[in-house]
Amino acid sequence: MKKILIVGAGGIGQHLFDRLKSQGFHGWMTTQRDRQVFKRSWLKTKKPDAVFVAISTPDWDKGRAAEYYILSCVEAGIPVITCEKGALAYHADVLKPHLGKIGFSATVGGGTRMLKYVQGKHLANRQVKISAVINGTLNFIFSQMSCGTTLDESCRQAIQLGYAEPGADDPISLINGELRDVLMKTCVFFNTVLATDEIITPDYFGKFELTTDDLESLNQVGKDYRLIVSFSNHPKPQVSQTFGEEFSLHSHDGWHITGGFRQISHTPQLYSWLPGGVGNAVNIVDGELGSGGEYTLSGPGAGREPTTSAMLADLAELCP
Ligand SMILES: NC(=O)c1ccc[n+]([C@@H]2O[C@H](COP(=O)([O-])OP(=O)(O)OC[C@H]3O[C@@H](n4cnc5c(N)ncnc54)[C@H](OP(=O)(O)O)[C@@H]3O)[C@@H](O)[C@H]2O)c1
Structure with a gap:
């Protein structure tokens, strides 16, 4: 045993x-x-x-x-x-x-095992744009808002359902805790799957937080926004419209990393892969204008069951 x-x-x-x-x-x-x-x-x-x-x-x-x-x-x-x-x-x-x-599958992407999926595509020498929803809690909150629930109520539900990061007890601490989580996951994604000779840490991005005024505005418009993180090694990456500040970084090995609240109605490319509820997803557009194909993986992004499923799958691989 x-x-x-x-x-x-x-x-x-x-x-x-x-x-x-x-x-x-x-x-x-x-x-x-x-x-x-x-x-x-x-x-x-x-x-x-x-x-x-x-x-x-x-x-x-x-x-x-x-x-x-x-x-x-x-x-x-x-x-x-x-x-x-x-x-x-x-x-x-x-x-x-x-x-x-x-x-480390459960560190990013909940139960989707997204890191393994992207790793398996061997993208290092390809020209790609990777877009991802890597925080199920924020996706849940903004999906709920698009169904008419208020920001306060959506945050309360996220805490009650056990989706929120430890320590959250009100909307501002919840959302800012999740934004810190997004910065950490962005670094884990890059460090484990994309980086060749460079390592990044959340400190490279500086602060990524909302103020109470931002929260008030998000309460009005949040239903049209989702937190998306992108990694692109195209020479001229596209710029999209965000709510408030975004975080961004050009890595030495040619990756442009960005993250922020993207407006869905102004970004039609999102419609084909954006997950609902507490979902996570990754969308890979391979090659110039997707000449190498477009791939999407999605699944449950937070919660005890999907997280422990990813960990047990890791156990089965490491300890057969
Ligand atoms: N919940 C999710 O859906 C989810 C999904 C993916 C990843 N995660 C990650 O999984 C981890 C655990 O999440 P959780 O929801 O289980 O959090 P949690 O309920 O707060 O549990 C954390 C546990 O870790 C213990 N602990 C903290 N620091 C420790 C240390 N240095 N040495 C030994 N024990 C320590 C805590 O003990 P005390 O109570 O005594 O402080 C507590 O028992 C977090 O890193 C979270 O980001 C969670």
């Missing part, structure tokens, strides 16, 4: 524990923060067959705790699967050489 250690006993950790138990694994959870105990006692003495990292990313920590857990497992030769995004967003320089031993 496989022994699985879960670090983090919150919503995801608990759900993983229940699913592993029902599949006949022996799982146990810890929120133990003593790093020596983790390394010496949990890894060396108890010798788990695999470790799941399901901890939150406090602003001040920037994924350092998760990075520590992941590296300790790599060094001990134990497969490790994470849904925490800070480690690969802020410390990919350290973790990238070990990606083959880390399951």
Whole structure:
């Protein structure tokens, strides 16, 4: 019987524990923060067959705790699967050489396993535009608004359904928490799938936040907007209209990375692939004007069930 250690006993950790138990694994959870105990006692003495990292990313920590857990497992030769995004967003320089031993599908794209999908397309030497909805919670909120629900009510529903990032208790903290999540996921996406000799961190983008005034305006127009992130290596990437500030970066290896609230009614290309509700999706336009084809993958983007499904699929690959 496989022994699985879960670090983090919150919503995801608990759900993983229940699913592993029902599949006949022996799982146990810890929120133990003593790093020596983790390394010496949990890894060396108890010798788990695999470790799941399901901890939150406090602003001040920037994924350092998760990075520590992941590296300790790599060094001990134990497969490790994470849904925490800070480690690969802020410390990919350290973790990238070990990606083959880390399951990270659940960090971006919820249950879609979007990173694997894009990785499998081998796009590095192609001219492409990749557009993605990578935050299911924001997509849920703005989809609800397009059905007539107010921003306040949509945010309340998102918290109630367990979609929101840990710590959110009102619309402004919820949305700004999700915007931080988008920056981290953008970096994880780039660092793990597209980057060749460059690593980025959320600090490269500066602040990406809404003010209470922005929120007031979004309350009026939000139903016509969705948060989209794009990666393009075209020499002259298209510019689209956004609500408020967008974040953007030109990487040294030729990628133009942008993210912001795009107006749906002014961007007809979005109609063919934009997911509804809490969905996530990625749309790849390969080649000049799509000469190499257009591909879309979509599915559930947040929530305990899809997230743990992606993590269990990683487990099956790393620990057959
Ligand atoms: N919920 C989703 O749909 C979803 C989807 C994809 C990814 N994720 C990611 O999954 C992670 C977990 O999410 P969640 O919803 O389960 O959050 P949560 O309910 O807040 O649980 C986080 C757990 O991690 C523990 N923890 C925090 N820092 C720790 C540390 N340094 N060492 C050991 N334990 C620590 C917390 O303990 P305390 O309570 O004692 O602080 C808590 O038990 C987050 O990084 C989130 O971004 C979530």
